[in-house]
Amino acid sequence: MERRQAGRSWRSPDRFHDRNSVDAEARPRAISGRIRNAERIYALNAAAVKLGLRKGEALADARARIPSLFVEEADEAADAALLAALADWCDRYTPLVALDGADGLLLDITGCAHLFAKDGEDGEAALAADCTSRLGTQGFSVRIGIADTVGAAWAVARFPVNGAGAPVTIVPPGGAREAIAPLPLAALRLEEDAGARLERVGLKRVEDVLGRPRAPLAARFGTGLIRRLDQALGGEDEPISPRLAAPALAAERRFFEPVSRTEDVKGVLLSLARQLAGALERRGEGGRAFELALFRVDGVVSRVMVGTSRPLRTPERVLSLFSEKLGNLGDELDAGFGFDLIRLGVIEAQREDPSQADMAGGDALEDDLADLVDRLGARLGLARVARFLPCDRHLPEARQALVPAATVRDDVLVWSGEAPDGEDMPLVRPLRLIDPPEPVEAIAMVPEGPPLRFRWRKALYEVAASEGPERIAPPWWPGGHGGDSLFTRDYFRVEDEAGRHFWLYREGLYERETEAPRWYLQGLFG
Numbered sequence: 318m319e320r321r322q323a324g325r326s327w328r329s330p331d332r333f334h335d336r337n338s339v340d341a342e343a344r345p346r347a348i349s350g351r352i353r354n355a356e357r358i359y360a361l362n363a364a365a366v367k368l369g370l371r372k373g374e375a376l377a378d379a380r381a382r383i384p385s386l387f388v389e390e391a392d393e394a395a396d397a398a399l400l401a402a403l404a405d406w407c408d409r410y411t412p413l414v415a416l417d418g419a420d421g422l423l424l425d426i427t428g429c430a431h432l433f434a435k436d437g438e439d440g441e442a443a444l445a446a447d448c449t450s451r452l453g454t455q456g457f458s459v460r461i462g463i464a465d466t467v468g469a470a471w472a473v474a475r476f477p478v479n480g481a482g483a484p485v486t487i488v489p490p491g492g493a494r495e496a497i498a499p500l501p502l503a504a505l506r507l508e509e510d511a512g513a514r515l516e517r518v519g520l521k522r523v524e525d526v527l528g529r530p531r532a533p534l535a536a537r538f539g540t541g542l543i544r545r546l547d548q549a550l551g552g553e554d555e556p557i558s559p560r561l562a563a564p565a566l567a568a569e570r571r572f573f574e575p576v577s578r579t580e581d582v583k584g585v586l587l588s589l590a591r592q593l594a595g596a597l598e599r600r601g602e603g604g605r606a607f608e609l610a611l612f613r614v615d616g617v618v619s620r621v622m623v624g625t626s627r628p629l630r631t632p633e634r635v636l637s638l639f640s641e642k643l644g645n646l647g648d649e650l651d652a653g654f655g656f657d658l659i660r661l662g663v664i665e666a667q668r669e670d671p672s673q674a675d676m677a678g679g680d681a682l683e684d685d686l687a688d689l690v691d692r693l694g695a696r697l698g699l700a701r702v703a704r705f706l707p708c709d710r711h712l713p714e715a716r717q718a719l720v721p722a723a724t725v726r727d728d729v730l731v732w733s734g735e736a737p738d739g740e741d742m743p744l745v746r747p748l749r750l751i752d753p754p755e756p757v758e759a760i761a762m763v764p765e766g767p768p769l770r771f772r773w774r775k776a777l778y779e780v781a782a783s784e785g786p787e788r789i790a791p792p793w794w795p796g797g798h799g800g801d802s803l804f805t806r807d808y809f810r811v812e813d814e815a816g817r818h819f820w821l822y823r824e825g826l827y828e829r830e831t832e833a834p835r836w837y838l839q840g841l842f843g
Contacts, residue, residue, distance in 0.1 A: 344364060348390070350393070370386070412561070415560060417471070426463070439487075441487055461485045462475075462486045464492075472496070508539075566604075577656065603625075603669035607623050607664065612657060623638040623639055642696070703719040711792065750839060756838075757771045757773045765786075771821065781814045784811075809821050
């Protein structure tokens with residue numbers, strides 16, 4: 318796709334305007350860039366092409382031939398950003414949009430074209446006409462090729478037959494061979510050296526190699542030529558790599574008159590969520606990630622995504638999550654002249670089994686904690702809302718980890734704190750854990766006995782009663798400690814003379830692991 322020098326939208330920078338010239342549209346213009354270690358022409362407008370200039374030509378030669386040529390330096394970063402914005406905009410036609418080099422886009426419109434047909438009109442022609450019309454309004458000139466294969470579409474879009482500048486070329490089904498035959502060999506996307514070697518032996522067009530034996534061609538010019546031929550003719554698949562993942566489900570609404578009020582956007586969002594709810598229910602699934610895409614009339618696309626802590630398909634809850642997100646965005650979401658297309662997609666879905674409803678008609682499994690996690694995640698980001706999960710590690714301070722709350726599954730069992738059969742169960746681990754454990758000075762009657770007194774944070778505590786030891790040894794297999802301590806720990810629950818309870822441990826077995834075991838305080842009871 319080529320930029321016009323006087324575009325009428327935010328996509329066409331002011332640097333393409335010549336305010337001092339009345340006939341700026343007719344003035345030959347070029348963009349220069351460093352190609353093959355020389356300053357060459359990177360892009361041209363139509364007026365420069367008519368004068369005989371070509372892309373890749375040396376800039377000095379072009380200026381010598383056309384003294385009135387207006388030249389500016391290429392900005393590859395800006396061009397890449399522009400192409401990415403165009404790819405976002407083309408998502409209105411198909412979710413499968415891929416970048417093609419620095420100046421093209423690949424769209425897989427299989428199963429999408431018929432949605433644009435009106436009054437018996439061919440869907441592909443209607444889609445192409447809509448695309449060229451909208452982009453023309455935004456200040457772009459484009460060439461579109463539609464074919465059964467990526468190679469054929471690429472060829473007819475970039476190499477019109479007989480040099481004709483038709484904006485749209487549609488290859489009928491099965492007509493790829495006839496469409497690419499008269500085109501130059503460059504239409505096959507060959508490597509530069511392979512194309513040059515073919516031209517030296519007089520093979521200049523695709524039809525010159527179509528009927529020749531393949532084995533000699535491959536032996537002399539490489540297998541790349543055969544592969545490109547097969548891709549263009551449909552003998553070898555060529556999948557595209559879309560920039561964005563295609564949603565599992567999507568619902569959209571197009572408007573003849575754009576909408577811009579937040580209340581109208583939320584009303585449309587609720588309607589789309591209800592459509593998706595029925596589809597998700599039929600599939601027995603719920604959404605874990607939803608994306609709202611807002612297509613502005615001037616081409617800007619805004620995407621808002623929310624995630625959930627459990628599968629969700631209730632429309633009102635989906636609306637509430639997006640309301641939190643939209644409220645948090647504030648002025649960052651600019652409606653401009655309004656949105657002419659709004660789409661709601663389910664990016665990720667998971668199985669959601671039917672649940673028993675309570676007497677009030679609600680879901681008996683509805684979890685207030687899940688609602689809180691979803692609302693906080695919509696406002697702050699799901700990665701910032703965390704909860705503890707148990708870990709299979711032998712050290713007490715490593716037996717839990719903070720993970721995003723939305724990733725915790727409902728089947729994780731958490732002990733409620735009630736003893737079986739109504740019996741009281743004493744706490745064997747403290748409610749308050751000190752991480753990392755703090756060293757203390759302790760005195761024991763025997764090297765492996767309980768402490769008699771200890772000093773912690775400059776205060777001395779006399780032990781009145783103790784219980785233990787509870788021994789925790791490191792794993793016996795090589796590398797099983799995972800970076801944890803290699804010494805054995807003996808834990809003691811102790812009570813001082815004031816009735817305070819502590820959890821201490823001695824690290825290291827005397828004369829077997831160390832000559833001087835050390836004491837640490839790791840927790841407080843009560």
